[in-house]
Amino acid sequence: MVKSTITFGPQHPVFPEPIQFILKVVDEKVVLAEPQIGYVHRGIEKAFELNDPKDNIFLAERICGICPAPHTTAYVRGVESLMGIEAPPRAKYIRTIMNELNRIHSHILWAGLLGDAIGFESYFMQTWNYREKVLDAIEKISGHRVTYAMNAIGGVRRDMTNEQLRGLEKTMDYVESSLENIEDVMKDYTIKKRTQGIGILTEEEARRDGAVGPTARASGISQDLRTSGYDAYGDLKFEPVVVNNCDSYGRFAVRWQELKQSIDLIRQCIVKMPSGEILTKSNNPMNGEAISRVEAPRGELFYYIKGNGSKKLERVKVRTPTFANIIPTVTMLSKGCQVADVSVIVLSMDPCISCTER
Amino acid sequence: MNFQPSILFSILLSIAAPFIGMLILGFDRKITARMQNRVGPPILQPFYDVVKLFGKSELMVKKAQILFALMFVGTLLLSTVLLCFGGDLLVIFFLISTGMIFYTLGAYSVKSGFSFIGGNRELYQMLAYEPIFMLTVFSVGLITKSFRVDQIFGLEVPLVAIIPLPLVSMMIVFLIKMQKSPFDISTAHTEIISGPMIEYSGGYLALLKIAHWYEIFLVIGIMSLFFVVPGNPVLTVVSMAAAGLAIYFVSIIIDNVTARVHWNTMLRLSAAIGITLIVVNVAIVYIVAYIAGGA
């Protein structure tokens, strides 16, 4: 029985971004975990106040390298409600498509990272190969694979041609068949061994600690902001994916089913795509307060925006899903896991540290 | 004993041993890359890595580490030479174990959490593979009535025809020694960042890499002893090389279709599969001999 301290991170191969967990271990067993955050604070919230609101879209896009679409959507929706305007229907559909493409690539990325964390490199490579096709589809639509720059205040910047819609449909077919190809990793003995029963978060704990997104949905909480029907989601048919496993395998399963759900949502969008304008121009002053919430791949993304009638915003506050999920992660870690499971558990909530610390 | 490897051949083989290990490692990385649809590094990449490491400045936490690294390479070198000269399998086995002890001590000698856990896991691994390794050596000894490698060349049929199941068990040893999934737990880079090696740097890290080349040669060498074709030197060399490569290829495949398991799963699997297979096979050999003798 040797008690020792392990500083897991901030530089650790399993974390793409810096976060530290100070683990107290007895042999291989973790008895206490303490998160340390604050390594990549960039002062973006302050920068929001200094820039022009329309330039802020590009700033919001750079809060997170993986989900630029939800961040900009949340920001422009907030500003739009301050201005009292609404995006035209076609713009809303294009936004929805970008958000869902974003979710697909983010979930595939996550699935690959999980493979890497448990030493399944070929699976990691294969999923990322499939993800590349999704990024290509995004680049064909928006002009860039990571920073889409699609949203504008009052609509979107680029329209989608019929050709692009058809191309997107083909990509969706490809992604669906590739996912089917690799789906049997869900039944793999070693993957089950590493994820089932690891990182338990019961429903009460998830509610108490305020878990959001797939982390909450894997604990049996039916909570998906898309059901509130913002953008085009009101017109689309879908049910939030909920499973009751309460462990890392459950979170894996939720994301895997959400991938299929997103593919279906994009198909619905393509079929229902309305025609018309893509941008509502407006010079209304921004006065008052607004909140806007969007379901990002990792969970609920929250923006609070305050304007004072001048050309610049007075305050922008962002709460990211990872921030809400850190406490549940500590709960999972403190239940006495092994050192080998720390990376799986932390990854299972899909941490995005840069967007948490901004 | 109609085939004795000549002294010259043995000397050449023991000099070439690490380079054979290195080449195998290079091909491993290339094939793995192709299986993952990547380009992969050049075949000589492990060699370039080591050359580069020797050019780096060394930052050692403790002097003791250096000693343990040197002892580790030394014991492996000794056992390689013994293997090439047809020495005693039991001595080779104990030398390898001693080497691993030095490696573990090197990991324990520094005050680093990851290194410490790496050392622990190295011990768990030894707990998992030593019994299999030893029982395999014993079963070879039972068949050849001696532990000397050159006795294997004096048998009537290849060992694999008599005791094939220990070869399957040895696959577990092989996966553990080669740090491949599902048993790459001591160097798991996404868990404990290469564990025991984490506090080594520069030339001493290079020494550990070279030791790994020796390990590859040793384990493949011992496993391909099962494929010696008595009385036919040319066929023996061909079948041993082919068997070695085939074993390595199988291990690459297993590496690519499994995830890493926990250390306790590893212990359970190796005890359940590895030891049972050997015991069953030796029992069968004896029963067959008994029936044949009785009839």
Added chain:
Amino acid sequence: MPGMLKIIFGNLFKKRATRLYPFEKRAPFENARGSMDFAHMENCIFCNLCAKNCPPKAITVDRANKRNALDPLRCIQCGVCAEACPKKVIEMRGQYNEPCYAKRTHVAAQVVKCAQTPPEQK
């Protein structure tokens, strides 16, 4: 596991998915945004709209010397300048920026074709 086996054996005989990037470049997609370029400087009227609209303020318009400058390391390749320019001077090239060793500003001077005014010296 069987699915994975099929995939890895398939990959062994498939064309690799990765490229040796700086040597092998993929053709950019149609209307991909890449690095921006003052492609048609002769049309520029030095209205300063591009510089005003650029979110990170990477462009400086020098009306007196008839030249525009871009700080490529500030540019985020958003394409706003290309949309804002009334004379379609700016084009997005679709290629990613080349890596560089030093910070340098790209200066695009207007070469006046008309014979009356002598060409500007850089």
